[in-house]
Amino acid sequence: MMVSQGSATTRALILGGTSDANRLADATARAGIDAVYSYAGRTQSPVGQSLPIRTGGFGGVTGLIAFIRAEQITHVIDATHPFAAEMSRHAVAACAALKIPLIALERAPWTRVEGDRWIEVDNIDTAVAALPETPARVFLAIGRQHLAPFAAKPQHGYTLRFVDPPDGKLPLPDPDIIVSRGPFTLEGDLELMRTRNIAWVVARNSGGAGARAKIDAARALGLPVVMIARPALPERRRVESVEEVLAWLGHDARLGA
Numbered sequence: 216m217m218v219s220q221g222s223a224t225t226r227a228l229i230l231g232g233t234s235d236a237n238r239l240a241d242a243t244a245r246a247g248i249d250a251v252y253s254y255a256g257r258t259q260s261p262v263g264q265s266l267p268i269r270t271g272g273f274g275g276v277t278g279l280i281a282f283i284r285a286e287q288i289t290h291v292i293d294a295t296h297p298f299a300a301e302m303s304r305h306a307v308a309a310c311a312a313l314k315i316p317l318i319a320l321e322r323a324p325w326t327r328v329e330g331d332r333w334i335e336v337d338n339i340d341t342a343v344a345a346l347p348e349t350p351a352r353v354f355l356a357i358g359r360q361h362l363a364p365f366a367a368k369p370q371h372g373y374t375l376r377f378v379d380p381p382d383g384k385l386p387l388p389d390p391d392i393i394v395s396r397g398p399f400t401l402e403g404d405l406e407l408m409r410t411r412n413i414a415w416v417v418a419r420n421s422g423g424a425g426a427r428a429k430i431d432a433a434r435a436l437g438l439p440v441v442m443i444a445r446p447a448l449p450e451r452r453r454v455e456s457v458e459e460v461l462a463w464l465g466h467d468a469r470l471g472a
């Protein structure tokens with residue numbers, strides 16, 4: 216069903232790949248808003264959606280513009296991961312070029328609480344530099360495409376956690392690999408860190424509940440966390456809740472509940 220606002224018809228594009236995007240897709244479908252959900256196509260068995268799905272890169276800003284035109288998209292919702300900066304930049308550029316509205320559904324970053332031993336850094340290279348010289352067991356809770364710089368500190372034993380088993384050789388010496396899809400629990404991550412004698416955690420400041428267990432576990436165990444800050448993005452409208460996105464689309468969230 217399409218939702219009409221005056222004479223205009225809404226057709227939304229949700230840039231997804233996160234649990235927030237999945238919740239938004241559910242709410243959008245329930246509200247009867249016409250929408251398409253887009254996956255980058257990184258994971259082997261992505262979560263099913265109650266909206267039509269398209270998968271794979273668009274082909275840069277030009278490809279995204281062509282898609283938006285061809286699909287007669289009227290609103291774009293960037294619900295990608297806060298570290299998916301390239302997609303977010305492309306969305307800003309494409310929507311500006313087409314003069315169509317864009318909103319980002321982005322969870323707030325985690326903030327330090329009492330007991331946290333964070334070393335805050337700006338990027339992957341400074342995260343590598345923040346690790347000690349003496350060998351330690353490190354839980355490297357970052358995406359697989361960012362592992363290579365840690366090869367500069369091969370003395371550490373790295374534990375990695377992925378949604379899918381790696382399909383090729385990883386750039387780190389003899390990594391300990393866990394294949395598991397979140398959300399993760401405090402008990403589970405405490406167990407992981409205890410049984411593996413983890414002494415350091417490296418994490419990106421993703422925010423949200425599903426990935427925060429490792430931060431809470433590190434605090435409980437008194438472990439240092441090298442916390443990588445989010446990439447800077449161009450100015451855009453940003454909200455933190457699905458309800459705010461629905462309201463922005465001109466829909467009362469209560470009507471679709």
Ligand code: NAP
Pocket residue numbers: 230231232233253254255256257270271272273274275276278279294295296298299300301302303305358
């Ligand atoms: P990225 O570096 O910002 O994007 C690289 C390219 O992948 C984009 O230029 C685009 O290709 C394509 N792409 C990314 N997200 C897309 C989407 N939702 N639909 C269609 N194409 C997409 O992104 P990334 O960090 O590799 O993340 C890829 C996906 O995984 C995103 O959907 C993100 O939400 C999800 N994810 C990422 C992380 C993370 O830590 N980065 C964590 C959890 C989930 P074209 O230029 O060809 O259009």
